[in-house]
Amino acid sequence: MSPTPAEALLPTMEPFQLIDQHGIAHDDADHRMPALARLVEGYRHLVVGRRVNEQANALVRQGRLAVYPSSFGQEACEVAAAMALDDSDWLFPTYRDAVAVITRGVDPLEVFVQLRGDWHSGYDPHSHNVAPQTTPLATQLVHAAGFAHAAKLRGEKTVVLAICGDGATSEGDFHEALNFAAVFQLPVVFLVQNNGYAISVPLIRQTHAPSLAHKAIGYGMPGKRVDGNDLAALLNVLEDAVDSARRGGGPTLVEAVTYRIQSHTNADDASRYRSDDEVKPWLERDPVQRMRDYLRGAGALTDGDDAEIHAQAERVASNLRDGLNAETELDPAELFRHVYAHPTSQLAEQAAMLADELAASEDDETTPDAAQAETNQAEATS
Numbered sequence: 001m002s003p004t005p006a007e008a009l010l011p012t013m014e015p016f017q018l019i020d021q022h023g024i025a026h027d028d029a030d031h032r033m034p035a036l037a038r039l040v041e042g043y044r045h046l047v048v049g050r051r052v053n054e055q056a057n058a059l060v061r062q063g064r065l066a067v068y069p070s071s072f073g074q075e076a077c078e079v080a081a082a083m084a085l086d087d088s089d090w091l092f093p094t095y096r097d098a099v100a101v102i103t104r105g106v107d108p109l110e111v112f113v114q115l116r117g118d119w120h121s122g123y124d125p126h127s128h129n130v131a132p133q134t135t136p137l138a139t140q141l142v143h144a145a146g147f148a149h150a151a152k153l154r155g156e157k158t159v160v161l162a163i164c165g166d167g168a169t170s171e172g173d174f175h176e177a178l179n180f181a182a183v184f185q186l187p188v189v190f191l192v193q194n195n196g197y198a199i200s201v202p203l204i205r206q207t208h209a210p211s212l213a214h215k216a217i218g219y220g221m222p223g224k225r226v227d228g229n230d231l232a233a234l235l236n237v238l239e240d241a242v243d244s245a246r247r248g249g250g251p252t253l254v255e256a257v258t259y260r261i262q263s264h265t266n267a268d269d270a271s272r273y274r275s276d277d278e279v280k281p282w283l284e285r286d287p288v289q290r291m292r293d294y295l296r297g298a299g300a301l302t303d304g305d306d307a308e309i310h311a312q313a314e315r316v317a318s319n320l321r322d323g324l325n326a327e328t329e330l331d332p333a334e335l336f337r338h339v340y341a342h343p344t345s346q347l348a349e350q351a352a353m354l355a356d357e358l359a360a361s362e363d364d365e366t367t368p369d370a371a372q373a374e375t376n377q378a379e380a381t382s
């Protein structure tokens, strides 16, 4: 019996999977498997993404980055989110989605200067159609819905993909964005990375729904649950959702079931609220190793290919290290420069106050030198 229109919106409880954790493809799902060349491209992004996560963690320990919310173990979600979109589409990421932004083509160094505190948003959003990474939870979902609304009004074929976490689904903005997108049938894909935690708060404290994807039916949009550590399944589900949005089919909510392997950020200690026993099975579901095993089994990845991909990842890491280890010359006046096209009088006043303070501190710094110079002069002539 075919499902009723309401039943058709419901997700399956079992997350959709194409490749299991041992790298074995499901026979009955083979016809939905992305092309091997596309999976090799995806694997390259996974390896680079993993290396970026490792390098960023190291740069935090070296004091070169203030903080890093790692997507270690979630790289398949990051890569699939970027790969599912056309160049003319738009990505709306969160603080945890540096790897998605990099996969989209943004220079890694430009992504990370924000976390060093140099710039408000290090990259130009228009260079690769990537909105700034947002920290206030779920705000990017409302921006994404509004952006998609504008695209639809203009008759453009743009699709918007917005990412959020499981914790963000408790925000009012999540509800408003999904409701608005469904009512106006906007071309948006909402990707929830359910990594089990919102800092120390587990999913059980976030929702009483059977799953996060089940929330979709309340808005009248399809909900999909997918294995968030299976790049092939993610590409399949997200590409379908993007196609549907582009053809005028409205929004989709996709819940990717994954796990936050590391602490929330370096400022958090996950061992205070969860055990190693809980983490261990997720290490065995690693998305990078899984794709590698599948591609090796399919004869699509030689030792040479793999070595070349890892060498590329090393180059990305080394450029990031060099770039972030270079001392920068920052002009504090830039803080004010891009707030308004025409600065308000208050802003001009604050800028002048800062300039005075900086000039005064420069005077303070030169005073001891001047005093020393006088002493030297006196000694030389005595």
Ligand SMILES: Cc1ncc(C[n+]2csc(CCOP(=O)(O)OP(=O)(O)O)c2C)c(N)n1
Residues within 6 Å of the ligand: 096, 135, 136, 137, 164, 165, 166, 167, 168, 169, 195, 197, 198, 199, 260, 264
């Ligand atoms: C509106 C708002 N409230 C609270 C916070 C503080 N905060 C930062 S990250 C976070 C947890 C978010 O968890 P989740 O949405 O699951 O994303 P994850 O960090 O797991 O990727 C919280 C509560 C915030 N950034 N914004």
Ligand SMILES: [Mg+2]
Residues within 6 Å of the ligand: 165, 166, 167, 193, 194, 195, 196, 197, 198, 199
């Ligand atoms: Mg989370």
